[in-house]
Amino acid sequence: MIDSDSSKITYIPSNIGIMTEHQVNTGMYESSSAATTSLPTSISNAYSSINSIDIALLIFSWIWALGVILLILYSIIFYLILKHRLHTAIIIKENIFKSEYISSPFVLGFIRPKIYLPSALKESEQSYIIKHEQIHIKRFDYLIKPFAFLALCIHWFNPLVWLSFVLMSKDMEMSCDERVLKELGTDIKKDYSTSLLSLSANKKLIKASPIAFGENNTKIRIKNVLNYKRPVFWVILVSTIAVVCFSTALITNPASVVADTTDFSKNIYEYRTPYVGNNSKVASIAKELPVPKTLNYRKVALFTDKEPYRVEITYETTTEVQRSILQTDEQSFFDQNAAIIFALIGNVEQINFILSDGNNQRIIQRTRTWATNTMAKDLWKSSDTAEKFTTLYKEIMGKFITYDSIYPLLNSGKKTNIQSVNDVPSVTNYEKVKANNEVYYIYNKSGKYYVEKPYQFVSEITEETYRKLHQILSPSVVMSK
Numbered sequence: 329m330i331d332s333d334s335s336k337i338t339y340i341p342s343n344i345g346i347m348t349e350h351q352v353n354t355g356m357y358e359s360s361s362a363a364t365t366s367l368p369t370s371i372s373n374a375y376s377s378i379n380s381i382d383i384a385l386l387i388f389s390w391i392w393a394l395g396v397i398l399l400i401l402y403s404i405i406f407y408l409i410l411k412h413r414l415h416t417a418i419i420i421k422e423n424i425f426k427s428e429y430i431s432s433p434f435v436l437g438f439i440r441p442k443i444y445l446p447s448a449l450k451e452s453e454q455s456y457i458i459k460h461e462q463i464h465i466k467r468f469d470y471l472i473k474p475f476a477f478l479a480l481c482i483h484w485f486n487p488l489v490w491l492s493f494v495l496m497s498k499d500m501e502m503s504c505d506e507r508v509l510k511e512l513g514t515d516i517k518k519d520y521s522t523s524l525l526s527l528s529a530n531k532k533l534i535k536a537s538p539i540a541f542g543e544n545n546t547k548i549r550i551k552n553v554l555n556y557k558r559p560v561f562w563v564i565l566v567s568t569i570a571v572v573c574f575s576t577a578l579i580t581n582p583a584s585v586v587a588d589t590t591d592f593s594k595n596i597y598e599y600r601t602p603y604v605g606n607n608s609k610v611a612s613i614a615k616e617l618p619v620p621k622t623l624n625y626r627k628v629a630l631f632t633d634k635e636p637y638r639v640e641i642t643y644e645t646t647t648e649v650q651r652s653i654l655q656t657d658e659q660s661f662f663d664q665n666a667a668i669i670f671a672l673i674g675n676v677e678q679i680n681f682i683l684s685d686g687n688n689q690r691i692i693q694r695t696r697t698w699a700t701n702t703m704a705k706d707l708w709k710s711s712d713t714a715e716k717f718t719t720l721y722k723e724i725m726g727k728f729i730t731y732d733s734i735y736p737l738l739n740s741g742k743k744t745n746i747q748s749v750n751d752v753p754s755v756t757n758y759e760k761v762k763a764n765n766e767v768y769y770i771y772n773k774s775g776k777y778y779v780e781k782p783y784q785f786v787s788e789i790t791e792e793t794y795r796k797l798h799q800i801l802s803p804s805v806v807m808s809k
């Protein structure tokens with residue numbers, strides 16, 4: 329596909345699946361003809377299959393959205409029905425009301441939750457029933473349950489989420505029952521169970537509203553009340569420790585860290601190729617290269633019709649960023665990436681990084697001669713094994729300083745016997761550095777240079793490393809992969 333504004337060639341057109349006659353253009357007639365004639369006639373059918381998958385996914389997306397909307401509307405409607413039935417409720421005291429139109433006590437409301445009791449509830453039963461509902465409010469169950477129901481609405485297609493919601497609701501009720509028995513004594517077991525049984529009849533409306541607290545799961549709750557025994561201390565202790573451990577493991581994520589040098593070099597080395605014409609591998613290398621977050625990868629173009637063979641990688645950005653990067657001291661990451669490409673692609677002689685702001689394009693060019701002279705070695709021959717490339721990659725990172733180089737440099741020093749026992753170093757000329765969400769300090773003391781990580785270590789670094797860190801930090805370039 330030839331762009332209208334240049335001669336850049338992308339081997340395979342993006343719309344080849346719907347072309348009447350398939351055509352591939354490599355820049356050379358012989359290879360273009362061979363590639364075109366070798367294409368199967370079923371490509372358009374394959375494209376249609378992919379398009380059918382997209383349509384199916386779109387339909388499923390609409391079904392999911394419809395399910396979410398229906399569940400939320402269902403909940404709102406029944407909430408409004410309950411509110412309407414309670415408009416004649418009579419206040420007993422504070423936030424406790426009594427209504428003749430309900431047959432079961434429950435809590436309703438979000439900002440100022442209220443307790444509603446049926447008029448038929450006996451005076452002798454009111455104390456522990458009210459206590460049960462007050463425990464719901466004290467524990468903020470009136471907020472937790474609607475939030476859980478919202479999660480259920482979003483994941484309505486998952487039966488495990490339905491099961492979780494049902495079990496959570498049951499556990500809430502049983503836990504409040506146990507708390508009532510703990511505070512009011514186990515002597516009320518029989519009366520409490522009788523009340524639960526009498527209140528369990530004719531309460532379909534409460535069951536229908538998932539954000540209200542009705543007296544559900546009656547059979548299980550009565551069994552739990554009758555079998556209730558005050559738990560011994562060691563059971564509480566073990567349970568608490570287990571909950572804390574599981575919660576910590578499940579609700580936390582590992583710290584976000586920059587990919588390890590070895591991992592990155594190992595992953596990108598898989599695409600090493602002696603030929604710039606290997607479209608898939610060259611494109612994969614281009615996409616893996618670390619660049620500033622202000623640049624958006626757009627495409628890679630390969631030029632193999634005549635020497636010098638070259639690669640062009642286009643990034644979209646703003647005019648301001650484009651202007652800033654064109655300053656010589658802002659191009660270290662392009663130097664680094666160019667060196668990586670020359671090490672991984674055998675016969676490429678020239679690399680153009682194109683910065684496009686939508687109207688104008690600016691080119692940053694690097695050649696293999698430049699890379700060989702700068703690194704003082706043949707990059708392709710120096711990376712003929714994965715181990716050699718990893719070593720070379722570390723050299724490249726050290727040679728072309730970018731923000732991505734901070735973490736390796738901070739940890740490259742030699743550990744000393746000096747202990748770090750303060751939040752900041754015991755010197756006045758320190759500089760604070762943050763990398764991988766960790767804090768370090770660099771400073772010069774008695775003619776030597778140090779990196780200190782509070783409460784962990786103090787490492788001695790070379791003057792060259794110290795100056796490189798300062799070069800990175802002023803100004804710094806935030807990198808992404």
